[in-house]
Amino acid sequence: MSTAVADQVLEQAVRSGDDAARLELGNRWLSRHRYGTPEHERGLELLLAASEGPLAVQAHWFLAAYYVQLAVRPGAAAEAARWMSRAADAGMPAAMDRLAEMYLAGRGVEPSPARAFELHKELAGQGHSRAAWEAGYLLDHAGVEPGGPGGEGDTACTFFARASALGDPAGYYSLGLRFAAGTGVAADPDFGRALLSRAADGGYPGAAEAADELVPGAPSPRATEWHRRLKSNMDSAPLEALGPGRAGAAQRRAATLALEAHFSRIGHPALRLDAGGRLRVAPGGARPAAHQPGNWHWLSHAPRVATSTDFASREECDHLMSRVAGTLRKAGEYRRAGRDNDDAEALYFSGSGQAINAMAATSVVRIVEQRIARMTDWSPRALEPCSVIRYLPGEEYRPHVDFFSPDQIERDRREGRDFGGQRIATFLVCLRAPAAGGETVYDKAGLSVAGRRGQGVLHYNVGPDGQPDPMSLHTGMPVRDGEKWLWRSTLREHYLDVPR
Numbered sequence: 154m155s156t157a158v159a160d161q162v163l164e165q166a167v168r169s170g171d172d173a174a175r176l177e178l179g180n181r182w183l184s185r186h187r188y189g190t191p192e193h194e195r196g197l198e199l200l201l202a203a204s205e206g207p208l209a210v211q212a213h214w215f216l217a218a219y220y221v222q223l224a225v226r227p228g229a230a231a232e233a234a235r236w237m238s239r240a241a242d243a244g245m246p247a248a249m250d251r252l253a254e255m256y257l258a259g260r261g262v263e264p265s266p267a268r269a270f271e272l273h274k275e276l277a278g279q280g281h282s283r284a285a286w287e288a289g290y291l292l293d294h295a296g297v298e299p300g301g302p303g304g305e306g307d308t309a310c311t312f313f314a315r316a317s318a319l320g321d322p323a324g325y326y327s328l329g330l331r332f333a334a335g336t337g338v339a340a341d342p343d344f345g346r347a348l349l350s351r352a353a354d355g356g357y358p359g360a361a362e363a364a365d366e367l368v369p370g371a372p373s374p375r376a377t378e379w380h381r382r383l384k385s386n387m388d389s390a391p392l393e394a395l396g397p398g399r400a401g402a403a404q405r406r407a408a409t410l411a412l413e414a415h416f417s418r419i420g421h422p423a424l425r426l427d428a429g430g431r432l433r434v435a436p437g438g439a440r441p442a443a444h445q446p447g448n449w450h451w452l453s454h455a456p457r458v459a460t461s462t463d464f465a466s467r468e469e470c471d472h473l474m475s476r477v478a479g480t481l482r483k484a485g486e487y488r489r490a491g492r493d494n495d496d497a498e499a500l501y502f503s504g505s506g507q508a509i510n511a512m513a514a515t516s517v518v519r520i521v522e523q524r525i526a527r528m529t530d531w532s533p534r535a536l537e538p539c540s541v542i543r544y545l546p547g548e549e550y551r552p553h554v555d556f557f558s559p560d561q562i563e564r565d566r567r568e569g570r571d572f573g574g575q576r577i578a579t580f581l582v583c584l585r586a587p588a589a590g591g592e593t594v595y596d597k598a599g600l601s602v603a604g605r606r607g608q609g610v611l612h613y614n615v616g617p618d619g620q621p622d623p624m625s626l627h628t629g630m631p632v633r634d635g636e637k638w639l640w641r642s643t644l645r646e647h648y649l650d651v652p653r
């Protein structure tokens with residue numbers, strides 16, 4: 154059926170009051186027609202018309218997603234939060250997940266890491282493994298005080314164990330790090346090694362390296378035995394009960410309890426079930442502390458370049474790689490029309506990348522952004538959405554500058570596409586350092602910065618007078634061996650969500 158015919162069929166269905174057709178047609182009009190056109194407005198009206206009918210929750214979700222992605226428009230964040238809350242209150246897992254992210258970032262709502270945690274905790278109880286992992290991460294990094302009814306004893310390790318019970322490599326990985334180091338749980342390097350190896354079996358980035366570095370040498374017989382048990386535990390786990398779209402919240406809770414009980418039978422003394430049948434990890438070891446980045450170390454004043462060692466933790470670096478690993482694309486494929494810097498990227502950068510937008514951002518993305526904002530005394534509202542880029546051997550980013558031309562800034566502002574103004578500075582975080590090559594070179598200053606995992610690099614693209622600085626020319630040297638992964642944020646002149 155051609156699109157035109159299909160549209161006519163949908164129009165007919167809309168006239169007879171069919172809400173599924175309203176949703177389908179509304180989304181089509183919104184994606185096909187530019188913001189501000191009557192056709193675009195009609196798309197929005199169709200979604201609104203469906204928002205009180207039998208498909209209200211889906212309509213709320215589509216409206217929320219629409220406003221999330223319309224971030225640069227005034228009031229969009231508040232509208233996004235309003236619709237997202239309605240879909241979340243109706244129990245839609247995807248909406249609960251995005252609402253948690255909004256509470257953490259404080260977008261459209263008062264920031265509340267505690268609400269973000271509670272939403273992830275609820276989702277974790279329904280068998281959503283990433284939510285279980287995020288709940289654990291938030292406990293260690295967002296200053297959330299677990300408390301309230303049933304909250305006693307919630308620890309990061311407990312949530313990572315629950316993610317592990319659901320078969321999530323991220324859960325094995327983070328639990329493995331903690332058993333290896335003895336943070337939040339009494340150290341058991343053999344079990345830690347086994348968990349990290351299990352995460353590596355599941356393809357989790359950095360897990361094999363962490364196992365080799367944190368518990369060096371050949372695995373002990375005990376580590377090998379734990380690894381075998383972890384594998385056979387998962388082989389016999391009744392995971393199908395959580396298959397996509399299989400059951401409602403109550404059935405998913407029951408299936409989750411069964412999986413947690415199953416995992417506890419692996420027999421490790423630190424894993425136990427509480428009175429409510431939920432999996433917990435006996436607390437012990439060193440008190441977990443929020444990650445502390447190193448102070449700025451200035452390398453150059455023309456251009457201005459500084460580094461911070463351990464800006465991001467190993468766990469954060471590996472999470473960020475895992476988040477984009479399946480979706481990386483060549484620069485030419487993510488280029489947006491009319492953006493000169495995207496054209497330059499396609500021309501000069503031979504690796505791959507992926508932006509992490511508000512529909513994909515996780516707690517780690519927001520916490521790292523908040524850390525960048527704190528360390529640079531910048532507002533998170535003036536940070537461009539981050540992206541992750543990867544260089545394979547032979548790939549490079551030839552000499553270029555990151556600042557926008559005055560033409561580009563004015564065109565973006567006029568077309569209502571981007572109100573952020575100049576890219577004052579660039580913030581890079583080395584997620585994985587290559588074995589050889591891949592230095593960041595500031596060509597005109599004769600400065601070369603070798604990446605180390607977790608290191609943050611800040612360089613200004615403008616001089617102290619605020620004007621584009623030609624001295625900021627820089628190069629990502631060809632990687633000779635291994636892979637190089639970077640996080641990129643740019644610090645913009647203005648808030649991105651306030652029209653000028």
Ligand SMILES: O=C(O)CCC(=O)C(=O)O
Nearest residue numbers: 550555592593628629641
């Ligand atoms: O890879 C590097 O070291 C530099 C990356 C860069 O310049 C950029 O992403 O704009």
Ligand SMILES: [Fe+2]
Nearest residue numbers: 553554555627
């Ligand atoms: Fe650059």
